[in-house]
Amino acid sequence: MAREVLVAENLESGYGETQVLFGVSLKVEEGSITALLGSNGAGKTTTLWTITGVLKPWKGRVTFMGEDVTHKEPHEKAHMGMALVPEGRRLWPQLTVEEHLILAGNIPRSKPRLGELLDMVYTMFPRLKERRNQLAGTLSGGEQQMLAIARGLMMSPKLLMLDEPSLGLAPKLVQDIANTISRLRSEWDLTVLLVEQNIHMSMQIADYAYILENGRIALEGPVEMLKEDPRVKKAYLGL
Numbered sequence: 001m002a003r004e005v006l007v008a009e010n011l012e013s014g015y016g017e018t019q020v021l022f023g024v025s026l027k028v029e030e031g032s033i034t035a036l037l038g039s040n041g042a043g044k045t046t047t048l049w050t051i052t053g054v055l056k057p058w059k060g061r062v063t064f065m066g067e068d069v070t071h072k073e074p075h076e077k078a079h080m081g082m083a084l085v086p087e088g089r090r091l092w093p094q095l096t097v098e099e100h101l102i103l104a105g106n107i108p109r110s111k112p113r114l115g116e117l118l119d120m121v122y123t124m125f126p127r128l129k130e131r132r133n134q135l136a137g138t139l140s141g142g143e144q145q146m147l148a149i150a151r152g153l154m155m156s157p158k159l160l161m162l163d164e165p166s167l168g169l170a171p172k173l174v175q176d177i178a179n180t181i182s183r184l185r186s187e188w189d190l191t192v193l194l195v196e197q198n199i200h201m202s203m204q205i206a207d208y209a210y211i212l213e214n215g216r217i218a219l220e221g222p223v224e225m226l227k228e229d230p231r232v233k234k235a236y237l238g239l
Contacts, residue, residue: 002029004063005159005191006051006082011060013050019058020046022215028159033185033192035202035223037236038212044195045087047212048163052084053077065158078108081158087167089148093137097128097147097194100136113156124183142173149180153188155239158185161193166201174198178205201237203227211236 006028020043027168028034037046042149051062053074062070069077091100098160101121105114122129125146131139136147152160158166162181166174182205184190202209203223211219211232219226226232 005030007063009061012058026210033206035206035209036195042212043215083152083155083157085148085152085162087163090146091136098132101154104151110156159191163195166198
């Protein structure tokens with residue numbers, strides 16, 4: 001039986017007095033690609049921020065690799081092997097590609113392997129190697145997304161969480177990102193939590209999916225089962 005890398009139980013949180021999450025529970029098994037899907041405003045990013053500690057949960061519990069991390073700070077979770085690739089990429093325009101990667105690899109769990117991780121990232125993304133001395137602000141949208149993912153990989157994660165990696169990309173680049181995420185599992189032996197509006201793309205590569213509506217899990221199950229669910233076909237797949 002696969003080990004559970006991440007378990008979120010009955011999470012409630014929000015902003016100020018506005019509640020966004022209402023008892024969200026999910027789990028991510030080791031070696032899986034698990035998708036958290038839903039439309040804009042469903043609470044997907046809020047869920048990620050609550051799991052990573054950017055937002056403090058009002059109620060509920062988060063365990064990572066079997067340890068209760070509910071009240072740990074974001075940097076403590078990063079040091080344990082939890083990495084987030086944020087929505088919108090959040091790069092520093094005036095830093096080069098390689099400066100981004102070295103900064104990300106400067107945490108205690110990665111620093112001893114910095115050179116090895118750089119080589120692995122450049123093998124995964126040869127375009128970034130070509131552009132390693134280029135400022136991030138001058139990269140194309142697809143290249144910036146590659147860099148955002150590569151920055152997460154430099155943290156030597158046990159769990160890589162990707163928030164809307166397909167956002168704003170042309171269809172061909174969306175497919176490239178899907179292929180990249182599949183390769184992360186097979187070549188880096190990573191566990192992935194993929195948060196997406198793009199349900200078609202996500203269901204190509206995920207094993208298990210949760211569908212979030214208005215801050216609550218509306219549906220969950222193995223992707224092959226959800227693809228056949230009439231509610232999913234009608235509401236999300238346009239069938």
